[in-house]
Amino acid sequence: MKRRKILFGSLLGIFAVMLLCSGALAAKISIDINCTMKPGGSEEAGINKFKEIVEKESDGRMKVKIFMSGQLGKEKAVLELLKIGQTQMALTGGLFRTMYAKKYDPITIPFYLSNWECVKAYLEGPMGKKIDQLALEKGGIIDFGPQKRAGRHMTTNRKIIEPKDIKGLKLRLPAIPIWVDVWKELGALPTIIPAPEIYLAMKTGQVEAHENSLVSPYSRKLWEVQKYIILTDHVFFPWHWVASKTWFDKLDAKDQALIRKAVAKARAYGDKVEDEKDAFYATELKKKGMIFIIPDKAAIRAKAMPAINRAIANLAPEVAVEIERVCK
Numbered sequence: 001m002k003r004r005k006i007l008f009g010s011l012l013g014i015f016a017v018m019l020l021c022s023g024a025l026a027a028k029i030s031i032d033i034n035c036t037m038k039p040g041g042s043e044e045a046g047i048n049k050f051k052e053i054v055e056k057e058s059d060g061r062m063k064v065k066i067f068m069s070g071q072l073g074k075e076k077a078v079l080e081l082l083k084i085g086q087t088q089m090a091l092t093g094g095l096f097r098t099m100y101a102k103k104y105d106p107i108t109i110p111f112y113l114s115n116w117e118c119v120k121a122y123l124e125g126p127m128g129k130k131i132d133q134l135a136l137e138k139g140g141i142i143d144f145g146p147q148k149r150a151g152r153h154m155t156t157n158r159k160i161i162e163p164k165d166i167k168g169l170k171l172r173l174p175a176i177p178i179w180v181d182v183w184k185e186l187g188a189l190p191t192i193i194p195a196p197e198i199y200l201a202m203k204t205g206q207v208e209a210h211e212n213s214l215v216s217p218y219s220r221k222l223w224e225v226q227k228y229i230i231l232t233d234h235v236f237f238p239w240h241w242v243a244s245k246t247w248f249d250k251l252d253a254k255d256q257a258l259i260r261k262a263v264a265k266a267r268a269y270g271d272k273v274e275d276e277k278d279a280f281y282a283t284e285l286k287k288k289g290m291i292f293i294i295p296d297k298a299a300i301r302a303k304a305m306p307a308i309n310r311a312i313a314n315l316a317p318e319v320a321v322e323i324e325r326v327c328k
Helices: 002-025 042-057 075-083 095-104 116-123 126-139 177-185 195-203 215-219 253-287 297-312 317-326
Strands: 029-034 062-067 089-092 141-147 153-156 170-173 189-192 209-212 228-230 239-244 291-293
Touching: 029 042, 042 062, 042 089, 042 141, 042 253, 075 089, 075 095, 075 126, 075 141, 075 239, 095 126, 095 239, 116 126, 116 141, 116 317, 126 141, 126 317, 141 253, 170 177, 170 195, 177 189, 177 297, 209 215, 215 253, 239 253, 253 291
Parallel strands: 029 062, 029 089, 170 189, 170 209, 228 291
Antiparallel strands: 089 239, 141 239, 153 209, 153 228
């Protein structure tokens, strides 16, 4: 009898351990992923691809919840949540580079990095790794890499080919000091106007030009108040896939690898969708009568160089060396 009780107790113990183990194996992992952009763009497409891959390859053990349009706060607020582990992931802009690694961030300087390949090579090279290291140390975030955002161009009612054509141009800009300085150097008259007021400002003549990627003139119907698209490609301002270190470190190695793999595929898919959408906007804007002009970008860049050099002087010396290497 005593032997039976011991055997029964042992079986109960083994059964309890098995239940605990199976419960641990079946434990759900919830991933909130945040983005300030509205639905419908390449940002959401990339995030949806991430969700699809993660949930499929984890057999539903991981669940991804998507928050677009800044539902959990603006960019800085979400970075603070990531730092303390109160949210898991984000597709974020470049604010974290400025906050944590300003000396290594040339991305915001207009006419400096000439194309997306140059930007991507810089961020995936030694300077990008330095940015990642500082973001990890200061901000508690892990940067998985950039996702493409199309180049920024100008819309105007003035035909612009050479630097002299920019002189006196009333140009709407966001309140970014480096941008204001560079465009002033080119002879423009920068005017700080909130984005929702761009159309009205153009209609009333408060400004006669603005700069952004092609989604801006398309979504704002700027063909009603603007004639030309000037293909300057003056800034490529990427998104970044980031995660909270506090949260990520709690995952086992297999789950971490799954997430990294899913992000890599999502980034590539997001890049593809961004290119497709940019081509679509160009086609539709031409249909609406907007005229596309390829300016003398080398001449414009040369004219802007004094302001570009002022911005470079505030960066670590090795940044310019790396830009020279990757942007040949």
